[in-house]
Amino acid sequence: GQNIDQPTEMTATEGAIVQINCTYQTSGFNGLFWYQQHAGEAPTFLSYNVLDGLEEKGRFSSFLSRSKGYSYLLLKELQMKDSASYLCEISTGGFKTIFGAGTRLFVKA
Amino acid sequence: GAGVSQSPRYKVAKRGQDVALRCDPISGHVSLFWYQQALGQGPEFLTYFQNEAQLDKSGLPSDRFFAERPEGSVSTLKIQRTQQEDSAVYLCASSSGGNTEAFFGQGTRLTVV
Numbered sequence: 472g473q474n475i476d477q478p479t480e481m482t483a484t485e486g487a488i489v490q491i492n493c494t495y496q497t498s499g500f501n502g503l504f505w506y507q508q509h510a511g512e513a514p515t516f517l518s519y520n521v522l523d524g525l526e527e528k529g530r531f532s533s534f535l536s537r538s539k540g541y542s543y544l545l546l547k548e549l550q551m552k553d554s555a556s557y558l559c560e561i562s563t564g565g566f567k568t569i570f571g572a573g574t575r576l577f578v579k580a
Numbered sequence: 581g582a583g584v585s586q587s588p589r590y591k592v593a594k595r596g597q598d599v600a601l602r603c604d605p606i607s608g609h610v611s612l613f614w615y616q617q618a619l620g621q622g623p624e625f626l627t628y629f630q631n632e633a634q635l636d637k638s639g640l641p642s643d644r645f646f647a648e649r650p651e652g653s654v655s656t657l658k659i660q661r662t663q664q665e666d667s668a669v670y671l672c673a674s675s676s677g678g679n680t681e682a683f684f685g686q687g688t689r690l691t692v693v
Contacts, residue, residue, distance in 0.1 A: 475622075502679045513584075513671065513684035514623070521679065558622050562679055566636035568613070570622030 605674030
C-alpha cells in the first residue's frame with residue numbers, strides 16, 4: 472500500500488526551532504515536496520528533495536533519506552505567521568501525487 | 581491574473597444536483613491537477629492533465645466525476661448527481677511540468693445539502 476505519516480499537531484514557541492517529520496511507504500518515488508497551508512487558503516510550495524541530504528532555503532530546510540523513507544522540514548526562528556498546516560507530498564513517478572494528512576503547527580508567544 | 585484562479589469559491593448544491601467547477605491555470609503551464617481536500621486532511625489526488633490529455637484519472641471516486649481540459653488551458657471538474665460525501669474543498673494546481681513546484685488555486689468549497 473501507499474502511506475505517508477506525519478504528526479497531527481505540534482506546538483512550538485516563537486523564536487524557537489521545530490522539526491516536522493514525514494515517513495513514507497510508496498510504490499514509487501520521484502521526489503518529495505513540502506507545502507505550507509494556512510486555514511482556508513491554498514497550499515504554497517516550500518521545498519523539494521529528490522536526492523538524499525539537506526536543502527536549505529532561508530529559515531526553512533528540508534532533509535531526505537530515501538533508504539529510510541524519511542524526510543523532515545526544519546523551521547528556524549519561528550514567527551507567529553508560521554502557524555499553519557505543513558503538508559508532505561510524494562511524487563510517485565507516474566502522474567499521481569500523494570499527500571500526507573498534514574501537521575498543524577501552533578506557534579505561541 | 582498571475583496565479584491559478586478557481587470559480588466559484590463557494591458552491592452549495594442540493595443532493596442530486598450537477599455542479600461544474602472551473603480552474604484557470606497559470607498561462608503556459610502544461611500540467612494541471614485536481615485534488616479533493618476534506619476538512620483536516622491533506623489533498624487527495626483526483627486527476628492529471630498534460631495539456632489537453634487526461635493522463636491519469638485514477639483518483640476520481642466514481643463515474644459521477646468527470647474532468648476535461650479541451651484546449652489545454654482552462655479545466656472543468658463536473659460532478660453529477662451530487663451526494664453529501666462529495667462535500668469538500670476542490671483544489672486545482674498547475675505546474676510547468678516534470679517535478680516542478682505546483683501552484684494551487686484557492687479552491688472551491690462544495691457543500692451538498
